[in-house]
Amino acid sequence: MISVLLVDDHLVVRAGLKSLLDSQPDLRVVAEAATGELGVEAAQLHGPDVVMMDLALGAGMDGIAAIAQIRRVRPAQAVLVFTTYDSDSDLVRAVDAGAMGYLLKDSVPEEIFAAIRGAVAGLSVMSPPVASRLFHQMQHxxxxxxxxxxxxxxxxxxxxxxxxxxxxxxxxxxxxxxxxxxxxxxxxxxxxxxxxxxxxxxxxxxx
CATH class of the missing domain: 1.10.10.10 (Winged helix-like DNA-binding domain superfamily/Winged helix DNA-binding domain)
Known part of the structure; x- marks a missing residue:
C-alpha cells in the first residue's frame, strides 16, 4: 500500500483527489494539510511514501519552501508537485527544491496514478506539457x-x-x-x- 499526504489549501481539491486516489487498491491518503507549515509537520508525523504538494498555499510558507523543508528533514521523501501553475520559474524552483515530479491539475487520473507509483520506484514523472518545457530548458x-x-x-x-x-x-x-x-x-x-x-x-x- 502506497501512503499519500495531500497538501493543498482548497478543501474541495483535497476531497476530490482523496476520493480519486482511494479508489485505487494500492493507494491510500493517510493525511491532509491546508498550509505549507502543516504539510511539513504532517510529513514528519505520518512519514508518507509520497507527498502531493500544491505550490500556492495562501499566506505563510508556499509549496516550494515546504518541499525544501520536507526534503531537509526527510532527504529520501518523494514529493510530487500538483498545481495549476506551469511557468518556467515555478518548474525550476520546484525541481531545485527537490520535487521528483510535476503534475498539472488537469492531468488525467491515469497520469496521476502513474506518477505516484513511479515516485515510489524512484522515477521522475511530469505532465507532458511540463516535460516538454523542461526539455526545452535543458537545451536552452x-x-x-x-x-x-x-x-x-x-x-x-x-x-x-x-x-x-x-x-x-x-x-x-x-x-x-x-x-x-x-x-x-x-x-x-x-x-x-x-x-x-x-x-x-x-x-x-x-x-
Missing part, C-alpha cells in the same frame, strides 16, 4: 536565468570586478558570488571567462 539553460542574473551576466561582459558589480547592482559581494555560482551552473560553465563567452554568444544569436 540561459533562458532560465532570473532578471537579476541576466543583468549581472550582461555586466560581466564589461569586465567589472565583483566589487564593481556589487556597487553597480547595490548588493553585497557575497550576493554577487552567489549569483555567479547560479549563472555558472545554469550555463554549464566553470569560469568567469566562459560565462562571458556564453553571454557574447547568446547576444550574437539574438542579433
Amino acid at each position: 539553460p540561459e533562458e532560465t536565468l532570473t532578471a537579476r542574473e541576466a543583468e549581472l551576466l550582461a555586466l560581466l561582459t564589461q569586465g567589472l570586478s565583483n566589487r564593481e558589480l556589487s556597487k553597480r547592482l547595490l548588493i553585497s559581494e557575497a550576493t554577487v558570488k552567489t549569483h555567479l555560482a547560479h549563472i555558472y551552473a545554469k550555463l554549464d560553465v566553470e569560469s568567469r571567462s566562459a560565462a562571458v563567452a556564453a553571454a557574447i554568444g547568446r547576444n550574437g544569436m539574438r542579433h
Whole structure:
C-alpha cells in the first residue's frame, strides 16, 4: 500500500483527489494539510511514501519552501508537485527544491496514478506539457536565468570586478558570488571567462 499526504489549501481539491486516489487498491491518503507549515509537520508525523504538494498555499510558507523543508528533514521523501501553475520559474524552483515530479491539475487520473507509483520506484514523472518545457530548458539553460542574473551576466561582459558589480547592482559581494555560482551552473560553465563567452554568444544569436 502506497501512503499519500495531500497538501493543498482548497478543501474541495483535497476531497476530490482523496476520493480519486482511494479508489485505487494500492493507494491510500493517510493525511491532509491546508498550509505549507502543516504539510511539513504532517510529513514528519505520518512519514508518507509520497507527498502531493500544491505550490500556492495562501499566506505563510508556499509549496516550494515546504518541499525544501520536507526534503531537509526527510532527504529520501518523494514529493510530487500538483498545481495549476506551469511557468518556467515555478518548474525550476520546484525541481531545485527537490520535487521528483510535476503534475498539472488537469492531468488525467491515469497520469496521476502513474506518477505516484513511479515516485515510489524512484522515477521522475511530469505532465507532458511540463516535460516538454523542461526539455526545452535543458537545451536552452540561459533562458532560465532570473532578471537579476541576466543583468549581472550582461555586466560581466564589461569586465567589472565583483566589487564593481556589487556597487553597480547595490548588493553585497557575497550576493554577487552567489549569483555567479547560479549563472555558472545554469550555463554549464566553470569560469568567469566562459560565462562571458556564453553571454557574447547568446547576444550574437539574438542579433
